[in-house]
Amino acid sequence: MADGSQISITLPDGASRSYPAGVTGADVAADISKSLGKAAFAVKIDGTLSDLSKPIEADAALEIVTAKDDAALELIRHDCAHIMARAVQELWPDVKVTIGPVIDNGFYYDFDRAEPFTPEDLEVIEKKMRDIINLRDAVRTEVWDRERAIAHYEAMDEPFKVELVGMIPEGEPIRMYWHGEWQDLCRGPHLAHTGQVPADAFKLMSVAGAYWRGNSDNPMLQRIYGVAFRNKQDLKAHLTILEEAALRDHRKLGREMHLFHMQEEAPGQIFWHPNGWTLYTTLQDYMRRRQRDGGYVEVNTPQVVNRRLWEESGHWENYQEHMFIVEVDEEHAREKSVNALKPMNCPCHVQIYNQGLKSYRDLPLRMAEFGACNRYEPSGALHGIMRVRGFTQDDAHIFCREDQIEAECARFIEFLSSVYKDLGFEKFEIMFATRPEKRVGTEESWDRMEAALEAAIRKTGHEYTLDPGEGAFYAPKLDFKLTDAIGRVWQCGTFQVDPNLPERLGATYVGEDGAKHRPFMLHRATLGSFERFIGILIENYAGKFPLWLAPRQVVVASIVSDADDYVHEVVAKLRALGLRAEADTRNEKINYKVREHSLGKVPVILAVGAREVEERTVTLRRLGEKQTQVLPLDEVAASLAAEATPPDQRG
RNA sequence: GCUGCUGUAGCUCAGAGGUAGAGCACUCCCUUGGUAAGGGAGAGGUCGAGAGUUCAAUUCUCUCCAGCAGCACCA
Numbered sequence: 240m241a242d243g244s245q246i247s248i249t250l251p252d253g254a255s256r257s258y259p260a261g262v263t264g265a266d267v268a269a270d271i272s273k274s275l276g277k278a279a280f281a282v283k284i285d286g287t288l289s290d291l292s293k294p295i296e297a298d299a300a301l302e303i304v305t306a307k308d309d310a311a312l313e314l315i316r317h318d319c320a321h322i323m324a325r326a327v328q329e330l331w332p333d334v335k336v337t338i339g340p341v342i343d344n345g346f347y348y349d350f351d352r353a354e355p356f357t358p359e360d361l362e363v364i365e366k367k368m369r370d371i372i373n374l375r376d377a378v379r380t381e382v383w384d385r386e387r388a389i390a391h392y393e394a395m396d397e398p399f400k401v402e403l404v405g406m407i408p409e410g411e412p413i414r415m416y417w418h419g420e421w422q423d424l425c426r427g428p429h430l431a432h433t434g435q436v437p438a439d440a441f442k443l444m445s446v447a448g449a450y451w452r453g454n455s456d457n458p459m460l461q462r463i464y465g466v467a468f469r470n471k472q473d474l475k476a477h478l479t480i481l482e483e484a485a486l487r488d489h490r491k492l493g494r495e496m497h498l499f500h501m502q503e504e505a506p507g508q509i510f511w512h513p514n515g516w517t518l519y520t521t522l523q524d525y526m527r528r529r530q531r532d533g534g535y536v537e538v539n540t541p542q543v544v545n546r547r548l549w550e551e552s553g554h555w556e557n558y559q560e561h562m563f564i565v566e567v568d569e570e571h572a573r574e575k576s577v578n579a580l581k582p583m584n585c586p587c588h589v590q591i592y593n594q595g596l597k598s599y600r601d602l603p604l605r606m607a608e609f610g611a612c613n614r615y616e617p618s619g620a621l622h623g624i625m626r627v628r629g630f631t632q633d634d635a636h637i638f639c640r641e642d643q644i645e646a647e648c649a650r651f652i653e654f655l656s657s658v659y660k661d662l663g664f665e666k667f668e669i670m671f672a673t674r675p676e677k678r679v680g681t682e683e684s685w686d687r688m689e690a691a692l693e694a695a696i697r698k699t700g701h702e703y704t705l706d707p708g709e710g711a712f713y714a715p716k717l718d719f720k721l722t723d724a725i726g727r728v729w730q731c732g733t734f735q736v737d738p739n740l741p742e743r744l745g746a747t748y749v750g751e752d753g754a755k756h757r758p759f760m761l762h763r764a765t766l767g768s769f770e771r772f773i774g775i776l777i778e779n780y781a782g783k784f785p786l787w788l789a790p791r792q793v794v795v796a797s798i799v800s801d802a803d804d805y806v807h808e809v810v811a812k813l814r815a816l817g818l819r820a821e822a823d824t825r826n827e828k829i830n831y832k833v834r835e836h837s838l839g840k841v842p843v844i845l846a847v848g849a850r851e852v853e854e855r856t857v858t859l860r861r862l863g864e865k866q867t868q869v870l871p872l873d874e875v876a877a878s879l880a881a882e883a884t885p886p887d888q889r890g
Numbered sequence: 891g892c893u894g895c896u897g898u899a900g901c902u903c904a905g906a907g908g909u910a911g912a913g914c915a916c917u918c919c920c921u922u923g924g925u926a927a928g929g930g931a932g933a934g935g936u937c938g939a940g941a942g943u944u945c946a947a948u949u950c951u952c953u954c955c956a957g958c959a960g961c962a963c964c965a
Contacts, residue, residue, distance in 0.1 A: 347960095355894055447960030448893025455962045459893050462960070494901075503938075503956045558965055583965060617891050617963060618956090626964075711965090762965095799922050826922080834926035848924060860925060867925065 247298045258295075265291040265431065268303045278305045280314055280435055281428050288314075290380055290428040306435075312469060313341055318378070318430045319368075319441050319467040320346035325421040326367035327463075336423065337399040337451065337460060344477060345441075345466035349449055351399065356461055361443040364463070368441070375434030376418040380427060388413045388424065399451065400424050440474045441467035484725060489777040490623040496782055496840055498790070499624065507621045507628030509770060514790035517819065519769060521788055522776075523609060525885050526633050526658070526766065532887070533654050535607040535635055540587030542611065546577045551744055552586040555579075563613045563628075584610035585737075585762060588636045589744040592758075597748040602758060603639035603647055609769070610634045623774060630768040637761040638746065641687065647761055648695035648717070648734060655732045655765050656699070659721055661886040662788075663779060668728070669701055670718040672709035679713050680738070688736050689715050713739040723779040731772060735762040782840040783862055786883045789819075791841045793879065795857070796823040796832040798848030805852045809845060809872060816880040837862060843879065 248267055249255040258267065264284070268291070269276030282289055283302040288310050295301070304310045320339035327334050327350060339348030350356075383391070385404060392400040403424060407413055416425050418433050430436065443465045451457035468474045485491075493499050498515030501508065511519060530537065543565055549555040554562070563580040581587060588606050597604070611631045620626050637647050652669075659667055671692065674685045692715055696703050703717075710716055719732030737760040740746075747755040766772040776788070786792055795809045803824040813820035823832050829846055836844050845857040846867070857875050860867045881889075 358895090445959060446894070449961045450892075453962075455892070459961075461893075464960080501957090506956065552965095554965065561963090561965085585965090614964080619891060619893095619961080620963060621957090796925090797922095798924055801922080828921095828923045828928065829925055830923085831927055832925085837926055844925080846925065848922095850924085858925080865925080 246295065248295070249298075249300045251300075251302050260296050261294040263292050263294055264289065264301065264303065267301060271303070275303060275305070280304045280306060280308075280311045280430050283310070288428050290378070291431045292378075292380060293428075306469060314428065314430050315436050315440075315469065316341040316346045316467045318433065318436050319465060320348045321416070321418070321423055321425070321429070322368050322371050322433055322436060323364060323443070323463065323465060324348045324350075324423060325371055325419070326364045328421065329371075330363065330367055335397055335399055338403070342464075344468075345444070345464065347449075347462050347464045349451070349460040349462045351451075351458070351460050356446045356463060358446075361446065361463065365441075365443050369438045371419070372433050372436050372438040374419060375432045377432045378429045379417045380429070381415050382412045383415050385413060388415065391415075392424070436467070437470055439471045440469060441465055442474060442478070480725070484778075487725070487778045487781040488623075489625070489774040492777050492782040492840075493624065495838070496790070498777070501624075505629075506618070507616060507626075509624055509627060509629070515773075517790040518773060518776075518784070518788060521790075521885075522766075522773065523769060525661070525887060527609075528885075528887055529654070529658060530607045530633075530635070533605075533650075535605040537607050537609075538588065538591055539608055540581070540584060540591070540610065542580055542613075543578045544581050544587065546579060548586050548590075549579055552740060553743060554582065554586070558582060558614075561615050563615055580613035581610070582612055582614045584608050584612065584632065584634045585636055585740055585760070586744060589740060589746050589760070592636075592638055592746050593744070597638070597746075597758070599640065599748055599750050599756075601638075602748060603637050603643050605635055605637045605647075607633075607635035624770045625774040627768075627770050630770045632764055632768050633766045634762075634764050637763065638741070638748075638758045639761065640756075641691075641759055644688065644736060644759060644761065645691040645695045645698075648692055649698045651734055651761075651763050652695060652699040652701060652717075655719055656701075658765050659732075662776065663785065664721040664723070667719050667721040667732075669696060669703040670706045670709075670720065670730075671696065671703040672706040672711075672716045672718065674710050674715065675708045675712060677712055678710075684738075685715070692717060692734075692736070711735065711737070711739075713737065721775075723775060724781075727778075729775050731767040731775070732765050733763065733767070737762055784840075784842070786842050786879070787885045789840075789842045791821065791839065792818050792883055793820040793843045793845060794823050794832075794836045794841045795820060795845045795847065796829060796836070798829045798846055800824065800826070801849060802847045802852050805847055809847065809857060809876075812872065812876050813879065816876055818876075818879055818883055833860065845875065 244260050245257050246260045246262070247255050247257055264282030265276065265279060268279035279291055281291055281304040283304060284293070284295060284299050286300070288304070320341070324336050324339055328336065331352065335351035337349040337351065339346060388404045389401055392404060404413060414425060414427050416423050416427065416429060443463055445464050447462055448459045449462040451460055466474065466477055468477060493515065496514060497512050498518065499509050499511045501510065527537065546555055562582050565578040565580060567576045567578065569576065588608065591606065592604065609631050611629070613629050616626060616628050621628070639647055656667070673689055678685070714736035716733065716735035718730050720728050720730045722728055738757070741758050741760050746758055748758050750756045776784070793813055795806045797803050797806045806822045806824055810820045810822045823836070825832070833844060840862060842862045844860045846860065847857055851857055855872050856869050857872055858867045858869050859875060
């Protein structure tokens with residue numbers, strides 16, 4: 240290997256050292272110091288993460304990766320996946336292995352095994368993994384040629400590995416790894432030995448089905464998920480975050496706060512209770528005002544629409560299986576009338592557009608609808624109120640000329656940004672999906688549409704992330720992803736250029752030249768669907784809504800029954816100012832009432848006893864705070880009313 | 891839709907081949923209490939639906955429905 244020539248290794252501090260060609264990162268680390276030699280996890284050779292054992296043949300910048308580096312965490316998770324696979328095969332030798340990548344917070348590995356893994360199995364596997372870690376087996380690697388690797392896996396009866404070897408592109412090395420007797424195919428890199436994975440900082444979380452290579456036509460494998468960290472504290476912190484996220488679950492809070500329920504007879508559809516519907520209509524009223532101010536006209540279109548329209552729009556062909564079909568068998572009719580509950584609003588909006596002649600003077604025409612849609616979503620996709628079969632979009636279609644796209648897009652980005660801010664989401668990201676491989680239209684037309692969207696983003700001062708090839712087959716689009724209070728990202732808003740549907744449904748306008756032209760249609764939604772967005776709001780705020788959104792705003796609770804009359808007076812006063820106020824004059828102690836309304840996430844509790852009656856004050860307590868303040872009734876009423884004013888109506 | 895798990899009182903959950911239990915919530919009584927559960931009594935369930943095995947099924951088996959986790963899907 241080494242031909243005796245010397246190479247120069249430059250370290251991060253700028254120092255360079257001379258070694259014979261073929262030296263490994265492990266050699267260099269050990270040469271620098273004995274302790275670094277032990278602490279080394281891997282190396283970065285000219286910035287590329289590699290195995291410690293990889294021979295270095297030419298001058299290079301070298302960085303020794305130890306436990307404290309960011310890269311180390313990835314290596315730990317990756318090796319943890321392999322150690323898990325080894326543990327599984329040592330426990331059940333007939334299990335076939337497939338792939339095991341690193342994911343957020345951990346890793347998974349997919350196995351092929353006839354028997355399902357049980358939660359008890361996971362504990363057994365964890366124990367075995369700790370044994371493997373304690374063995375401190377060195378990780379060894381070799382690069383093999385394709386034929387040898389395939390022959391090896393055929394001999395091992397590992398059909399998935401044979402397939403994987405076959406998929407590795409020509410020219411890429413086929414890396415074979417070992418620790419102990421166990422072997423796996425992997426592009427690496429890996430740790431130096433299994434003992435570098437902390438034995439007390441990983442946990443196997445769950446097992447679930449997953450299709451081989453992500454394709455539902457392929458067989459289903461069993462995927463074991465795990466999390467892994469540098470140390471026990473980080474693992475514990477992660478588990479705590481999971482517990483806290485579970486406490487915000489909108490399904491749990493929806494029940495506890497009496498917002499909504501769902502039941503078997505209407506899967507994927509929501510029974511909104513008074514509290515939840517108050518939240519819903521408050522949000523909808525807000526959006527209605529914002530859209531009116533934003534230059535939209537509001538319309539409403541039918542729920543049950545003949546299949547003819549869906550055939551014209553192209554949806555029947557593509558989405559029939561996901562539509563609720565309604566057949567009506569009228570007496571004496573020659574044939575049944577076949578309709579579908581509308582799964583989207585756009586074709587109906589074009590019908591309104593198409594009534595009467597439109598002039599270029601009518602454009603841009605911004606047509607909004609809180610459009611109630613029904614889609615027959617696959618049963619496995621349903622999730623609380625986040626993914627449902629009956630939902631209402633804050634939908635709008637902007638009919639415009641091509642030269643108006645940029646301005647309309649910029650206008651929408653500003654609109655969305657302001658709405659998100661009002662609703663408590665300061666941070667959002669724009670995904671810019673450009674022309675896909677399979678597309679219609681000329682390159683010039685794509686150039687123009689993409690340029691218009693990009694210019695609009697720049698004009699509004701935002702950044703974007705490019706999502707190449709992910710546009711619709713007829714035009715590019717933007718997706719807007721907001722970040723919630725615990726860092727989760729939700730795609731809500733969308734802005735999609737569409738020259739296609741106006742064409743299919745025959746939309747036209749009369750231009751300055753007196754001839755008919757084809758308008759563009761811009762599909763856009765800010766919240767997406769009210770149902771899903773409310774789910775996001777619930778989880779973002781953990782049920783503790785800002786006053787203007789809170790379904791129950793104020794409870795006025797008596798401390799003694801002699802204060803009951805005053806309680807009702809206070810409630811009446813608050814209600815007269817538009818506040819959602821309730822009286823609690825039940826024969827219960829104030830402790831009990833405070834506890835109950837705190838659990839009910841009521842933002843403000845006003846307690847009144849003999850003193851308050853006497854002084855015409857109230858004692859105010861905010862949700863989550865321990866201290867109280869005694870305030871004059873008039874003052875409290877005015878300040879709460881101001882606080883409860885929706886953000887768009889504040890002075 | 892696929893794989894696995896789950897379905898018992900309004901909620902959270904125990905239970906067992908011989909037709910059910912706890913805590914909280916609910917109703918009534920006592921208590922008028924100053925900021926996260928005052929005390930007592932009472933009522934409440936075709937054990938998700940259907941079929942099968944059995945003298946007997948809520949319990950075992952099968953089918954279906956729904957929910958949960960993940961995968962696939964999301965116009």
